[in-house]
Amino acid sequence: MKTSDQTGSSETITSDEMRALEQAAIASGRVTGLELMERAGKGVVEAIFEEWPELVKDKRRAVVLCGPGNNGGDGFVVARLLEKAGWGVETFLYGDAKKLPPDARVNYELWLGRGGVSKIEVCYSYRWASHPVVVDALFGIGMNRPLPDELRNILMATLNCRRVAVDIPSYVSSDTGDLMCPWPHYTGQNQLTVTFHRPKAGHVMADGAQVCGKVVVKDIGL
Numbered sequence: 109m110k111t112s113d114q115t116g117s118s119e120t121i122t123s124d125e126m127r128a129l130e131q132a133a134i135a136s137g138r139v140t141g142l143e144l145m146e147r148a149g150k151g152v153v154e155a156i157f158e159e160w161p162e163l164v165k166d167k168r169r170a171v172v173l174c175g176p177g178n179n180g181g182d183g184f185v186v187a188r189l190l191e192k193a194g195w196g197v198e199t200f201l202y203g204d205a206k207k208l209p210p211d212a213r214v215n216y217e218l219w220l221g222r223g224g225v226s227k228i229e230v231c232y233s234y235r236w237a238s239h240p241v242v243v244d245a246l247f248g249i250g251m252n253r254p255l256p257d258e259l260r261n262i263l264m265a266t267l268n269c270r271r272v273a274v275d276i277p278s279y280v281s282s283d284t285g286d287l288m289c290p291w292p293h294y295t296g297q298n299q300l301t302v303t304f305h306r307p308k309a310g311h312v313m314a315d316g317a318q319v320c321g322k323v324v325v326k327d328i329g330l
């Protein structure tokens with residue numbers, strides 16, 4: 109597992125420490141949650157083009173799977189930035205848009221201005237081969253229970269795509285690296301994981317060290 113660290117230090121931090129850092133930065137007035145989310149989404153898109161430079165000129169199709177929290181919010185930023193770069197982007201939302209947290213809701217609305225959002229159920233019968241890039245923005249450090257089967261089945265169907273996990277694959281616990289659903293251990297190939305500020309234990313420990321594939325740490329100015 110390689111962590112190409114761009115923030116000068118690669119020791120891991122816990123999800124609680126990350127949340128505390130984010131809240132302190134926001135409380136200090138130095139930055140808003142929305143700015144952090146924009147930087148996170150921008151970091152994911154940068155990492156995609158750094159990892160697969162051939163995708164820069166060859167505009168591709170991407171699918172972004174957005175969850176009910178701020179990880180989903182990052183996904184809507186990624187969708188908007190890829191679409192702005194000329195990509196065909198489809199987004200799917202797991203959860204109720206009306207219940208999205210504020211920063212995620214803003215980015216959901218911003219995305220609506222550029223493209224539609226489908227219910228995640230549409231993915232069950234998807235032809236993934238025509239979508240070489242799938243972005244997993246379902247759950248990040250807020251994942252607190254096993255992944256529902258229907259989401260696991262969707263993610264399993266994308267194994268042959270270029271897979272991009274926002275913050276962490278949604279089936280890996282960020283504090284332990286344990287798999288949060290039955291998941292094959294060999295699936296680190298063509299998996300890019302883009303996390304923020306520092307790696308988390310889940311990127312380097314236990315099964316997470318395998319299934320996270322290439323982990324890139326992007327600075328979001330914390």
Ligand SMILES: NC(=O)C1=CN([C@@H]2O[C@H](COP(=O)(O)OP(=O)(O)OC[C@H]3O[C@@H](n4cnc5c(N)ncnc54)[C@H](O)[C@@H]3O)[C@@H](O)[C@H]2O)[C@@H](O)CC1
Pocket residue numbers: 130140141142144145146148175176177178179180182209211246247248249250251252253254255256274275304
């Ligand atoms: N200001 C911030 O807080 C920032 C957050 N960021 C992103 O936000 C993420 C954390 O966002 P949240 O704290 O909203 O948490 P998540 O977006 O990771 O997920 C939380 C939501 O999913 C639900 N959930 C958790 N596990 C579930 C499961 N197994 N099945 C079904 N529902 C489940 C929770 O009830 C909650 O509604 C980070 O991973 C990162 O991607 C970044 O944008 C940086 C800034």
Ligand SMILES: [K+]
Pocket residue numbers: 179244245246247248273274275276277278
């Ligand atoms: K994720």
